[in-house]
Each structure stands twice: as C-alpha cells, then as structure tokens.
Amino acid sequence: MTVKILLLVVFFATMVAVGIVSRSRARSVSDFVLGGRTVGPWLTAFAYGTSYFSAVVFVGYAGQFGWKYGLASTWIGIGNAVIGSLLAWVVLGRRTRVMTHHLGASTMPEFFGRRYDSRALKIVSSAIIFLFLVPYTASIYNGLSRLFEMAFHIPYAVCVLAMAVLTGVYVILGGYMATAINDFIQGIIMLGGIVAVVAAVLSGQGGFLAAVGKLAEFPSDAAPTLGQPGAFASFFGPDPLNLLGVVILTSLGTWGLPQMVHKFYAIKNEKAIKTGTVVSTLFAVVISGGCYFLGGFGRLFDGPELYAPNGAIVYDSIIPTMLSRLPDVLIGIVIMLVLSASMSTLSSLVLTSSSTLTLDFLKGNFIKKMSEKTQLILMRVLIVFFIAVSVVLALDPPTFIAQLMGISWGALAGSFLAPFLYGLYGRWVTRASVWASFAVGVGITVSNLFFKFIASPINAGAIAMAAGLVVVPVVSLFTPKLKADHVEASFACYDEPVTVEMRQYLVEETEK
Numbered sequence: 001m002t003v004k005i006l007l008l009v010v011f012f013a014t015m016v017a018v019g020i021v022s023r024s025r026a027r028s029v030s031d032f033v034l035g036g037r038t039v040g041p042w043l044t045a046f047a048y049g050t051s052y053f054s055a056v057v058f059v060g061y062a063g064q065f066g067w068k069y070g071l072a073s074t075w076i077g078i079g080n081a082v083i084g085s086l087l088a089w090v091v092l093g094r095r096t097r098v099m100t101h102h103l104g105a106s107t108m109p110e111f112f113g114r115r116y117d118s119r120a121l122k123i124v125s126s127a128i129i130f131l132f133l134v135p136y137t138a139s140i141y142n143g144l145s146r147l148f149e150m151a152f153h154i155p156y157a158v159c160v161l162a163m164a165v166l167t168g169v170y171v172i173l174g175g176y177m178a179t180a181i182n183d184f185i186q187g188i189i190m191l192g193g194i195v196a197v198v199a200a201v202l203s204g205q206g207g208f209l210a211a212v213g214k215l216a217e218f219p220s221d222a223a224p225t226l227g228q229p230g231a232f233a234s235f236f237g238p239d240p241l242n243l244l245g246v247v248i249l250t251s252l253g254t255w256g257l258p259q260m261v262h263k264f265y266a267i268k269n270e271k272a273i274k275t276g277t278v279v280s281t282l283f284a285v286v287i288s289g290g291c292y293f294l295g296g297f298g299r300l301f302d303g304p305e306l307y308a309p310n311g312a313i314v315y316d317s318i319i320p321t322m323l324s325r326l327p328d329v330l331i332g333i334v335i336m337l338v339l340s341a342s343m344s345t346l347s348s349l350v351l352t353s354s355s356t357l358t359l360d361f362l363k364g365n366f367i368k369k370m371s372e373k374t375q376l377i378l379m380r381v382l383i384v385f386f387i388a389v390s391v392v393l394a395l396d397p398p399t400f401i402a403q404l405m406g407i408s409w410g411a412l413a414g415s416f417l418a419p420f421l422y423g424l425y426g427r428w429v430t431r432a433s434v435w436a437s438f439a440v441g442v443g444i445t446v447s448n449l450f451f452k453f454i455a456s457p458i459n460a461g462a463i464a465m466a467a468g469l470v471v472v473p474v475v476s477l478f479t480p481k482l483k484a485d486h487v488e489a490s491f492a493c494y495d496e497p498v499t500v501e502m503r504q505y506l507v508e509e510t511e512k
Helices: 002-025 029-037 041-052 055-103 108-115 119-152 156-204 208-216 240-256 258-265 270-295 315-323 328-362 372-394 401-425 431-451 457-478 484-495
Strands: none
Touching: 002 156, 002 328, 029 156, 029 328, 029 372, 041 055, 041 156, 041 258, 041 270, 041 328, 055 108, 055 119, 055 208, 055 240, 055 258, 055 270, 055 315, 055 328, 055 401, 055 484, 108 119, 108 258, 108 328, 108 401, 119 156, 119 258, 119 328, 119 372, 119 401, 119 431, 156 270, 156 315, 156 328, 156 372, 240 258, 240 401, 240 457, 258 328, 258 401, 270 315, 315 328, 328 372, 401 431, 401 457, 431 457
C-alpha cells in the first residue's frame, strides 16, 4: 500500500506542477485553447494518442469485447491504429491545420460556422458537443474508480471527486499546453504499464501458448458459432459482424470527435505532421492493441465475482478481477497507467467543451461583447461547471461503461464526421446537407435510446456515422449551393504558394 500511495503522490504532484509552470503560457485565448498553434510533433502525437484511450478502453471496452470476441478483439486495436490514428493524420492532419488557420477557427463549431457561412450551424453544433461529451466524461470516471476501489478500497464517490478536482486544477491553470505536456508524461507511463501488465497476466497463465490453449476450450455462446469450442481463440472470433461495428465506431469515429480533431488545429509545422503520424500510430498499436489483446483472455478469469445478483455478467469487473491477482507493485503500475489514460482524456474533453461553449455559444449570441480576459475567465469557470455535471452523472451511471461511450461517440461522430471530412475536401457540400447530418447523427443515437431498434448502442453509433457519409453527398445534390466566392475564399488557402502547394507541405508562419 505504501508503494501505491507514493506513486500516486508523485504522479499528482507532477501533474499540478506542470499546470503551474504552464500558466505563464496561457495568457491569451489562442494560448489557452490551442497552445498558440506552436505545439511540437511529439507533444501533438502523444496528446492525440492519450486523448484517444482512457479507462473506457482499458476497463470497459477491453473487458466487454474481450469477453465477447476473445482474441479477435485485438482487431479493434489494429483498427484504432490504422484507421483511427494513421489514416486520420494522413487524411485530416494537414488540411485541418491549413483551413482552420485560414478561417480563423479555434473549435469545430467555429469551423462549421465559417466554412458553411452559418451562425446557426455554429450554435447548434456547440450545443451538441456540450450535451454529448458529458456521458463520455462520466464513463471515464466510472472505469477508473472501479480500479481504485479494487486497489485501495476507497469508495467510488471519493475516487470520482478526487480525479475531477485534480484534472480541473491543471487544465484551469495551464490550458492546452499543460494538457499537452501532461499527456506526454502520461503517455510514457501508459506505454510502459501496458507492456508490463500483459506480460504479467500471461505469465500467470503459464505463458502465451498455454493461455491460448485454455481459451480455445471455451465453447462459444454467440451465433453463428453457438457451442463451438475454439471460437474465442480464432482469427475473427465468434461474431465477426458485430466485431466490425465496434471497429468502425472506435476507429472511424475519431475523425468526427471534436476533442480529437482539435489536436490538428494546434500543429506547429510539417515536421509535426510527419512525426505525429508515425508516433501516434505506434502508440495506438501498443496501447489499444495491448488493451484488447489482454481483454481477450478475460474468460480465463471467470468466477462468481464477475456476476451480478441476477446472474448477468458485469463486464466492467472483468479487467479489475484479472489485475487483482497481480503483485502490489504491478497493481500500482496499473493504477498509474489507467489514471494517466483517464486524466489525459478527461482534460481534453473538459477543455473542448468549455472552449466551445464560450467561443461558439455564448460569445456574440448571449454576450455580445466579450474581452479576451473575460473569455479566459469564463472558460475556466465552465471547466468547473462541466466537471461538476459529469461527476453528478458518473455517480449514478448506466449499467455498462461501453453504453455511455457508444452514446457519446455515436451522436458526435454521426453528426460531425461527414460534414467535417467533406468540408475539408469538397467545394460541393451544401449547408442543408450539414443540417441533415446533424439530424441523422443525433436522431439515430437518441431515438435508439428509447426504442431500441438497434440492439447495441455501439452498432447504432457505427450506423449513424455511415448514414452521415451517405446523407451529406445525397442531400448536397438537391439543395442550394453556397456562394461561389465564399467557397473559393475558403479553399484558397490550399493553393497559397510556399515552396510547394499547401496541400503537400505545411510551414511555420515565420518561414513564409
């Protein structure tokens, strides 16, 4: 217990110290929200990766989908690395940085407002972000607190409050720069921790081959491989179709999440894009691949502690049960790992939500004139408000962590992915098609909560994203186009001459 507490004290002290040191670099709105667009390649890459993976992945998703799909759940990690990281950087990275800087957009709603010349789109998208980031934040508290209960026997409510306060402190003090620096430190902890944990768990089962052999003995409990032994150790698992839905939501979904895309806004130069692409992809391979690979062995730890009184499996208990048998030092490392993953994601969420609500919803609409100092104060106040609301929800959450994340990702990515992606590349996208995408993303996700026409909220989110990608080009065919001069002005940034066209190379402002 002494080792665990000592590790936590050092960890928390470091996070707060970074916030204090970074305070001097958060004096303007651009500094607070984007780090002045001067964040280097390694910080950007780690900020992207650590915002991607949290306790939702390590505790919720790894446990639930490892149990359902066995070793095939590792495909989710591979999808996260290839689609959610590599392709996201290649397809979105440079174009996002160039166009958002050209349009003067610091947030995703501000991008929609200026790219599609619509103040209403800006306001509505900011409201969607604020409403649907709350359940995602609550899911992060939930997953982390279960591990704290296992390791320290601390009540769930105390864990939630402690994490909320500590994250709020360094984000309020240092803004984006404090978040980026802490993300880098937390990312290093995550990399070392996941390797140590996977090795220890497999060693406890007699090694990799022995563990796979034991897993192959379990009969499948899902169609179409019902009752078939070996399915959980097979290449595609017992239910490949539903597995594909999880891969789509957790991988392609990042392309439409404001807290993820926001990292591209702050890119410093071309080197940051190239380095960030490689580093964030490798980070995802190790972290996400390692988490789902570990979760794939969950059935080897089957026992009464995994079940509720009504006999239903409690997926969120699977990973904590696997880890509870590790030595105290390794449990301390696990706590640091998941704490790092969770606090990095939480800080990104609260910063995104507070800046969006301030700059896109309140400024110019409810508060006509707002000085830079007032904006900074209001963002810090809203960080506290956002954390408080998410804590209230986290104290009485739905049954499974994955449901919370599925609702949030489905609504946000379903609404924003298509108009953001197409908006960076296509001059033909119409304002009406963006409204249609918002309606489809929120409509499918919310209606499914009440009518359950899609059994899994994960699949509902994946369907919402796919629907948006179809709806935007179809609606754009039959609705009025934006003014030609506005569209040309928006896309002029890509043709600005540097050493080559901007779509191929990104330079710092001082080089031009």
